Amino acid sequence: MASEALLHQVSALLDREEPAQGALTHGPSGLHFLRFSAPTGQDATVYRPLLCLVLQGAKEVGTSKRTLRVADGQSLVVSHALPVVSRITEAAPDRPYIALVFPIDLDLLRSLAADVAPARAPGQLDPFSISLGQTDLEMEEALLRYLRHCECDEARRLLGPITAREIHARLLLGPHGELLRKLLWHETTASRIFQATREIQSDLARPFVVGDLADRAGMSSSAFFEHFRAVTGTSPLQYQKDLRLLRARETLRSSNAKVSEVAFGVGYESSAQFSREYARKFGAPPRRDRDLLAAE
Numbered sequence: 134m135a136s137e138a139l140l141h142q143v144s145a146l147l148d149r150e151e152p153a154q155g156a157l158t159h160g161p162s163g164l165h166f167l168r169f170s171a172p173t174g175q176d177a178t179v180y181r182p183l184l185c186l187v188l189q190g191a192k193e194v195g196t197s198k199r200t201l202r203v204a205d206g207q208s209l210v211v212s213h214a215l216p217v218v219s220r221i222t223e224a225a226p227d228r229p230y231i232a233l234v235f236p237i238d239l240d241l242l243r244s245l246a247a248d249v250a251p252a253r254a255p256g257q258l259d260p261f262s263i264s265l266g267q268t269d270l271e272m273e274e275a276l277l278r279y280l281r282h283c284e285c286d287e288a289r290r291l292l293g294p295i296t297a298r299e300i301h302a303r304l305l306l307g308p309h310g311e312l313l314r315k316l317l318w319h320e321t322t323a324s325r326i327f328q329a330t331r332e333i334q335s336d337l338a339r340p341f342v343v344g345d346l347a348d349r350a351g352m353s354s355s356a357f358f359e360h361f362r363a364v365t366g367t368s369p370l371q372y373q374k375d376l377r378l379l380r381a382r383e384t385l386r387s388s389n390a391k392v393s394e395v396a397f398g399v400g401y402e403s404s405a406q407f408s409r410e411y412a413r414k415f416g417a418p419p420r421r422d423r424d425l426l427a428a429e
Contacts, residue, residue, distance in 0.1 A: 190230030196366030216375030
């Protein structure tokens with residue numbers, strides 16, 4: 134079966150690169166692989182548009198309002214940049230959690246959308262920006278071929294782009310296609326919420342007024358708030374706060390900047406408020422969390 138062959142391919146690649154567990158970014162393919170031999174605690178991060186296949190084990194992923202369980206044989210697609218909390222729930226030394234993440238190129242996806250039927254009318258599809266379903270055989274086969282092409286420089290250059298295009302086409306044709314088509318067609322609610330999330334991400338330090346975002350989306354404030362929460366699983370202000378805190382954590386991890394500088398850099402006017410909200414989200418205040426991250 135393709136799923137077994139794909140699991141074997143990813144496992145062999147992880148063994149060759151020698152990460153006992155954790156995440157691996159595979160340079161030749163641009164894919165990300167994960168392997169863990171035990172369940173994990175909760176981890177907060179930002180999911181960009183992606184396809185994730187769980188090849189073995191299981192995990193939970195979601196927002197403060199909604200959580201999905203993803204088990205082996207299933208895949209999820211994330212259509213918007215989304216602050217999430219995830220944890221691996223099924224993993225063991227003899228049967229580790231293994232997953233494959235394929236970043237979605239929205240420009241490539243958009244170039245293919247004209248050849249696909251428009252999304253169905255609103256209301257017929259769950260608007261949440263994470264779509265969960267069984268992984269179809271054709272997608273597994275395409276990903277397996279893509280990985281094999283990336284083992285050889287010539288095949289990667291000549292065949293890799295062709296297979297990557299096929300994978301994006303299969304995303305539009307497969308079980309996650311409806312969610313992505315709603316994103317790509319400009320007049321859908323999902324596409325207008327996507328533009329609003331892009332505006333929030335473009336300058337996290339800048340305050341915004343929900344009514345202004347609603348006006349630009351062509352909605353009333355109440356309708357915008359309702360649709361935003363349906364798509365992202367959170368409110369606009371909480372969405373910005375989660376992104377600010379995640380950006381701050383990454384800055385703390387990668388620089389020697391003072392905590393107050395990091396706080397002001399992501400839009401907080403009070404360093405004390407920043408430390409309180411940071412500790413509430415990550416379980417430790419900024420300075421201690423920086424030390425814990427450095428010790429990992």
